[in-house]
Amino acid sequence: MLPPVIIYGTTYCEDTEQVRRFLQAHGVPFIEVDIDRDQQAESFVLFINRGYRSTPTVVIGEGKAKIVLTEPSDQELAQSLRQAGYTLSNTLSDKEDAMSEISGYTYGTPAVARSPISSEEFEDLKKAVLFSKEDERYLRQAGEVLKDQVEEVLDLWYGFVGSHPHLVYYFTDGQGNALGDYLAAVRKRFGQWILDTCNRPYDQSWLDYQHEIGLRHHRTKKNQTDGVNAVEHVPLRYLIAFIYPITATIKPFLAKKGHSPEDVDKMYQAWFKSVVLQVALWSAPYANAGDH
Numbered sequence: 280m281l282p283p284v285i286i287y288g289t290t291y292c293e294d295t296e297q298v299r300r301f302l303q304a305h306g307v308p309f310i311e312v313d314i315d316r317d318q319q320a321e322s323f324v325l326f327i328n329r330g331y332r333s334t335p336t337v338v339i340g341e342g343k344a345k346i347v348l349t350e351p352s353d354q355e356l357a358q359s360l361r362q363a364g365y366t367l368s369n370t371l372s373d374k375e376d377a378m379s380e381i382s383g384y385t386y387g388t389p390a391v392a393r394s395p396i397s398s399e400e401f402e403d404l405k406k407a408v409l410f411s412k413e414d415e416r417y418l419r420q421a422g423e424v425l426k427d428q429v430e431e432v433l434d435l436w437y438g439f440v441g442s443h444p445h446l447v448y449y450f451t452d453g454q455g456n457a458l459g460d461y462l463a464a465v466r467k468r469f470g471q472w473i474l475d476t477c478n479r480p481y482d483q484s485w486l487d488y489q490h491e492i493g494l495r496h497h498r499t500k501k502n503q504t505d506g507v508n509a510v511e512h513v514p515l516r517y518l519i520a521f522i523y524p525i526t527a528t529i530k531p532f533l534a535k536k537g538h539s540p541e542d543v544d545k546m547y548q549a550w551f552k553s554v555v556l557q558v559a560l561w562s563a564p565y566a567n568a569g570d571h
């Protein structure tokens with residue numbers, strides 16, 4: 280019998296909340312120790328994190344097999360839990376399994392560079408786009424609504440790109456030949472992006488992957504993930520212009536599951552803010568040093 284996971288955290292810490300939610304969603308037993316109330320636990324956290332009061336600090340397993348993680352991403356948690364012998368139940372783990380089959384999808388892995396945006400700058404950017412806790416809640420709802428409509432959404436978006444030669448151009452070799460395998464590989468990651476936009480916590484891993492997506496549109500990294508010889512760069516002006524179709528077209532899908540018009544609008548607003556936020560982050564490689 281595996282011991283419960285121990286979360287050393289605080290009641291107001293968002294990352295602690297994320298780990299709690301993850302473990303609950305996967306049916307992994309855990310206990311929580313509030314380091315504001317337990318001095319010994321606080322000392323343990325300070326010791327493990329070389330003097331930093333980092334929360335959550337998570338202890339998985341016991342004895343020699345014990346794994347200690349600080350502020351882990353969902354993927355790190357999943358990996359360590361499996362390594363320690365825990366079984367992750369329900370749909371989230373199915374999603375993560377599916378994730379590993381998406382070629383070139385490197386979310387939460389060391390292959391993703393660190394975002395140049397600090398967490399303070401990120402918080403300020405969220406405020407600039409009026410992104411709130413309420414939006415996070417409505418994005419989760421949108422995730423539920425969209426999860427079985429992803430292919431239909433992609434059909435629409437790909438139809439839109441496909442019907443505009445100046446857009447499909449970026450999926451060609453520049454000589455008029457569309458690269459079918461490239462389109463198909465990107466489509467899978469695009470589908471995952473819809474789910475990530477709705478379901479992922481907007482933490483460091485998320486921030487880092489936004490930077491990665493920006494790089495993948497920019498000549499710095501475009502084509503590398505799929506090893507193709509396509510047009511080398513997507514211009515920034517199109518990333519910005521695309522915010523409109525990517526947002527406007529989602530509304531009918533959000534309305535398909537019988538939610539009230541108010542709820543549909545809240546989901547829609549949350550989606551809109553998130554897409555603007557993301558494109559703002561993706562623009563980093565396009566700006567001169569110091570200008571972003």
Ligand code: HEM
Pocket residue numbers: 383384440445446447449450465468469472492495496500501502503504505513517518519521522525554558
């Ligand atoms: C709001 C606007 C846009 C969104 C939300 C978006 C979303 C995405 C996503 C999620 C990916 C896959 C990222 C990954 O590898 O995990 C991707 C890749 C790509 N997108 Fe976009 N995109 C946008 C605008 C555009 C535009 C305007 C074009 C050009 C017509 C474009 C062309 C591409 C290409 C060519 C790739 C593959 C890049 C590579 O070589 O890795 N995207 N996009």
